[in-house]
């Protein structure tokens with residue numbers, strides 16, 4: 001009985017709920033990215049201990065890998081600031097997410113080598129605006 005009820009709930013849940021969920025998920029990913037960048041910013045300015053830099057760099061690289069998969073069609077719900085260009089020009093959007101993955105990987109490698117990471121970090125900072133200018137309201 002219980003499983004039948006669950007199946008019924010599943011079948012009657014409107015698709016819109018998934019779109020809303022996808023949008024919320026995307027927000028969560030973006031907020032995490034912002035959080036990591038803000039934490040790294042404090043480290044880069046030598047305001048806090050640097051012992052967790054590698055963990056943050058790995059997190060950035062992991063989050064960048066998730067990013068391309070959180071823009072499902074239909075998740076352009078009312079509150080979303082994603083521009084239609086994401087779906088209308090998928091090749092260009094792929095270029096932007098690929099670029100982001102590359103830059104987070106370069107930053108991660110620089111951190112792993114334990115050399116000067118400021119250049120690769122700056123590139124990463126610039127990449128936010130570069131994608132937002134094209135694909136975010």
Ligand code: HEC
Nearest residue numbers: 027030033034037080081082096097100127128131135136
């Ligand atoms: C490949 C494209 C892309 C890159 C790179 C990117 N963003 Fe975004 N970001 C977006 C899009 C698109 C949205 C709008 C999401 C929505 O509202 O549907 C967004 C939204 C956001 C938001 C708002 C989330 C919310 O709560 O609504 C924050 C914060 C954010 N990005 C931070 C960053 C930071 C920091 C970086 C750089 C380290 C970054 N983003 C890199 C595409 C990108």
